[in-house]
Amino acid sequence: MIDRARFESADELVLCHALEKLRTREGLRPARLQAEARVVAEPLLSLSAVRRHSAIFDLDLAHAAVAVVGECVQDGLNGTDRIVADAVLGLGLFRDRYLRRGMGARDVDGVYSDLLSRRRRSLLANWSGLHEALDAEPIERPSDRALRGSLEGLLLRELSRQLVLRETHSVGASNAPARLRPGELTGATLNGHRQGRVVVIGAAVMDATFKTKSIPARETSNEAYAFQLSPGGKGLNQAVAAARLGLDVSLLAAVADDRFGDEIVDYLRRENVDTSMIKQVPDAQTAFTGIIEFELGDSIAVNWRNERELRIDARDIDRCLPQIAEADAVLITFEIPRDSLERATARLREPGYRHVTVIVTPGQPYSNAGVSGQALAEVDYLVAHPWELGRYGPSSDGPLDVDVVARQLLAYGVETLCVPLAGGCTIYSATELGTFAVPTFPSAYKETSASRDAFCAALAAKLIDNLKEFSEGVALWATAAMAAAAADYPLPNPMPDRRRVDQLLTRSRFQVAPRSVPPESVPLVSDVSSAVRSPE
Structure with missing residues (x-):
């Protein structure tokens, strides 16, 4: 053998x-x-x-x-x-x-x-x-x-x-590479875009989704009008979203070696996501997320990660580091243990490795503390909902001020903070772009749990297209992908491809106008989210 x-x-x-x-x-x-x-x-x-x-x-x-x-x-x-x-x-x-x-x-x-x-x-x-x-x-x-x-x-x-x-x-081999015929493919582009290589580090779970019109009161029950059991998790969703956009994607996650784990792996393969880094754990139980989803796409969820059996630890990061370091972009979610996230960001910044774009999603926030300032300094893009940012601002009993938290994160070393909200997005950047708002793309449906995952994947794709240069256009395209995922919420898998994103942009009348005023004078998000706090 x-x-x-x-x-x-x-x-x-x-x-x-x-x-x-x-x-x-x-x-x-x-x-x-x-x-x-x-x-x-x-x-x-x-x-x-x-x-x-x-x-x-x-x-x-x-x-x-x-x-x-x-x-x-x-x-x-x-x-x-x-x-x-x-x-x-x-x-x-x-x-x-x-x-x-x-x-x-x-x-x-x-x-x-x-x-x-x-x-x-x-x-x-x-x-x-x-x-x-x-x-x-x-x-x-x-x-x-x-x-x-x-x-x-x-x-x-x-x-x-x-x-x-x-x-x-082989027959006819020589030391010189074979020449391409006119019109043949090259590995550099895909329909005019760089194909790019992406690694996602996160979770792959099973979602048990109950669709209902209202939440039952305590000690009562309601009838759901639909139920769905399907592979999910932020890591899995981001990997699938990136593959839909034509990227070469691998997922590093831990799954159980049971029938649900096999179903997760088979689903990833059908979606053209590479599973060679998936760790299947024998004699473990598949992690589940219980979701109550309402008619317009908004939802609440309870997670059971089974972290004692299913976890990506520092040894897994080291084992897969050669493949991770070859990527153009690495997408990391807080679904992995905090020490594993910090290990990944630290190893990728070691001397000898080229700069890999690191995009981090802080959901679900760690229950006992945030990540270290040293780890935050290695993050290029943090894509966070307002309620997930409470741990990173000044200690206060007052309402959450996202603008203050954003300045704090930029001071730690985060290059760009993206705050998606109600279909639009607010950008806080340490570059000359400063702070600006990307407008909302109208949709009958509210932001779904997967729409931010579409944003992260599209952000990676467009940064690869633009040779890592961030711009208002990159932010607009990623926000359009998020809006497309929300607008297509009723579909079985709403993650958009490039054609769908471009279609939405073509039909929209919106354009991005960068803001030149200092971030401290622009209360873009805190006006509408000042009462939102990170859950204990």
């Missing part, structure tokens, strides 16, 4: 992410690669080895990529690894051989089904027969969990290594 060695290069890591996403649904088929050429399949299609194969054999890039991967499976893998990789990726390399050796057509069709789940079931059900057909010595049949949780990952890692080797050892 394949050794569990770490990735030897960033190229291997990127290719492994792509293969992991492409194994879903019908697998690695030319039509799939063509349909997702500008997002998921781009790292594979842009390989020099694939381009050389395409030129030599006069194939389009999609068919050439499938052929190159097939060669890696047949030439670089042996026995069980070859059988599993062929089935999981849906390559169909051994279909004729299976049929010639007497396997039933129905069983073979199952091994190459258009559904990954069915391919896995058929693979395990026909384990001995598949090995006999290829004259391979079978190992003990793995469990479904072992197949999905370890064996497939090791195979994809090895395939990515084989593909990188073919960059210099």
